[in-house]
Amino acid sequence: MTLKTRGLVIREQKVSDGDCVVTLLTEDRGVIRVWTKGIFNPKTRNAGARLFCYSEFTLYKSRERYTLNSADLAEGFFALRRDITVVALCSYISQVIYSLLDEYAETAEILPLVLNCFHLAAEGKKPLRLIKACFELRLASILGYTPLLGDCEKCGKPDFPPEGIAWLELTSGALRCEGCREAASGQTPVTPAALLAMRHIVSANAGHIFSFSLGDENLLLLGQATEKYLLAQCGRGFPALDFYKGLE
Secondary structure: OEEEEEEEEEEEEEOOOOEEEEEEEEOOOOEEEEEEEOOOOOOOOOHHHOOOOEEEEEEEEEOOEEEEEEEEEEEOOHHHHHOHHHHHHHHHHHHHHHHHOOOOOOOOOHHHHHHHHHHHHHHOOOOHHHHHHHHHHHHHHHOOOOOEOOOOOOOOOOOOOOOOOEEEEOOOOEEEOHHHOOOOOOEEEEOHHHHHHHHHHHHOOHHHOOOOOOOHHHHHHHHHHHHHHHHHHHOOOOHHHHHHHHHO
16 A cells, blocks of 8 residues: 655664665654665665655555655754754654654644654754744644643642742642641642743643743743653653753
């Protein structure tokens, strides 16, 4: 059976001198593995099947195996390759997607999120820390792990004072005010500005997720909170994240 789909290459796995298995985040088939031939050849017509390329793929499916017929490049994101830190961030994003999703995953919201992250990172239009935080929290929300960013879970205080700190429970996703915080692990501090940003990330429509700015201190705390929360919900770490953080 021959089929067409649009997708982003999030992983390359070389299996021989001429063969490679690429993993695609597709618009309609979840995350799939595709067998390819000759894509490392400089003269290949299928350069659109290389890592971080977004292309229209023509695939042949036999039983449970996909084989590449052609890859027509739509966006190569070549600008991101000029900065190793940007490459590291996109590698982290790709590794999270590869680890959490499968062929039957619903990707209608996830593919545009990842493409926007790649575009903004490649063009340098937003700080990498902001892009990373938006990806982590929005992905968690799409997957059904939206944190509870309203009242204090314990006392029900409707909001937190402008000068106060809220505490995000990493397992439950609930907030606690300073007075109700219990001295225990599994919490991370969130400033009022970072909390507003988190509320924006989980509630904004897709085209406006990244439409905010923060100062360095608040952006740092936002990034720490979103990272810890996603890792807690996943129950695992990611080697690509460790590499990225080593470059910051």
